Amino acid sequence: MTTTMKPIINHFTDNDLYTFTCMYYILQKYPRAETEYCFFDRNRTCYPKGFDQLLQEQLNHLSQVVITDEEREFMTRTFPFLPYWFINVFLRGYRFNPQELTITQDEEGHLDIRVKGKWWSTIMWEMPILSIISELMHMLNGDTLKYDAEKEYERSYEKGCRIWKSDLTLGDMGTRRRFSFQHHERVIDALIASYEDVKRETKGQCGKFTGTSNVYLAMKKGIPCLGTMSHQCISFEEIVSGVFECNYNVMNKWSEVYDGNVGIFLYDCFGDNVFFNNLSKRMAMTFCGLRIDSGVEEEQVDLIVEKYKQLGIDPMTKQAVFSNGLDIERAIEIHNYCKGKITDSYGVGTFLTCDVTDCSPMNIVVKLIRGRITESREWHPCVKLSCDEGKTLGDKAKCDYLLSVIK
Secondary structure: OOOOOOOOOOOOOOOEHHHHHHHHHHHHHOOOOEEEEEEEEOOOOOOOOOHHHHHHHHHHHHHHOOOOHHHHHHHHHHOOOOOHHHHHHHHHHOOOOHHHEEEEEOOOOOEEEEEEEEHHHHHHHHHHHHHHHHHHHHHHOOOOOOOOHHHHHHHHHHHHHHHHHOOOEEEEOOOOOOOOHHHHHHHHHHHHHHHHHHHHHOOOOOOEEEEEOEHHHHHHHOOOEOOOOOHHHHHHHHHHHOOOOHHHHHHHHHHHHHOOOOOEEEOOOOOHHHHHOOOOHHHHHHOOEEEEOOOOHHHHHHHHHHHHHHOOOOHHHOEEEEOOOOOHHHHHHHHHHHOOOOEEEEEEOHHHHOOOOOOOOOOEEEEEEEEEOOOOOOOEEOOEOOOOHHHOEOOHHHHHHHHHHHO
8 A cells, every 4th residue: 555645634733722731731840751652442443454654654744734823823812821932932843753653553454553752742643643543544444435525514513403402512522533624624614503503593592512622623613622631641640649649739730830721620540539539629629620531420420519519619610521422312411410410511522523424433542651751760651540441541560550559
């Protein structure tokens, strides 16, 4: 497979906001840290022969993709919590470095992808790797040939109408495993149009479209850009301060960097017990809410509400952001459960951007597997335990040890 294909990623900010917020956090707290990431395909997909070469070609192209003046102006205007120098000096000078990548494919077709280098640099690769693999596979499987743009727009529009009429507060978080960039943009257009139509029809008595996590599409469509944080911040902190203190220390460091901005904390990296047992009132007050990315959502709501009440905080003043692979029916169930308990919102990804007729979305992630504070220190395995056993990733011996410690 040696054919040359058009580049899939053509915009520097065709990436999620949390990539940039985490990057700035890293520069402030761990500027010399080094990391290694690994690609995981939960379906153990056998990719076509030569797929590794096509992927390498696409990722090599990113070295030519730089931030534009328009993108810098948008980010400077839209994200006041990111300083001028970070956007207009650091990001302006940033270049994707393909030397950080190692891509191989075995005889059965399984991919092995590693990213290794300075943490502030390697963090940029997650979204491009995943979105390129997803789009390439849909091309090679013939999904793009049978894709009906008008039909898929109508399906997305109808889905949007159902969302807003169900009173859901919801945004797009579907960059990673999207069908294609063009379909992603079409979905955003449908969500915007359906929201405006339903809002007009109901005289504003409906849900709310909170925007997209994709910085470029937020800029292009003139909609809000939303983002929280990544598990990797907590996963790395565990090798610095241990499993029982890592959540608190990231909350403290994050609040020092962002001073109350970007205030949704992702708490499930090492399970809910570890987090709630060490959540202080000061940290709970500093962050405006929590992101629920694993576990049974209703059970997690009960734990969150109970903890806030124990701390003397009214849960209705806080936000729960649900993002665990939800479809609309499930989101409606959770929304009904949350009424009167806590303010809820939803970040939906694959169900929006890869829910295409006769097409199966991929189940792929890129996760941090090793880290060290500086180039002169020893490497340590980084893991994620989660509240879902299927989402546990990393060195098995360390996972088993941590699970025995926290139970």
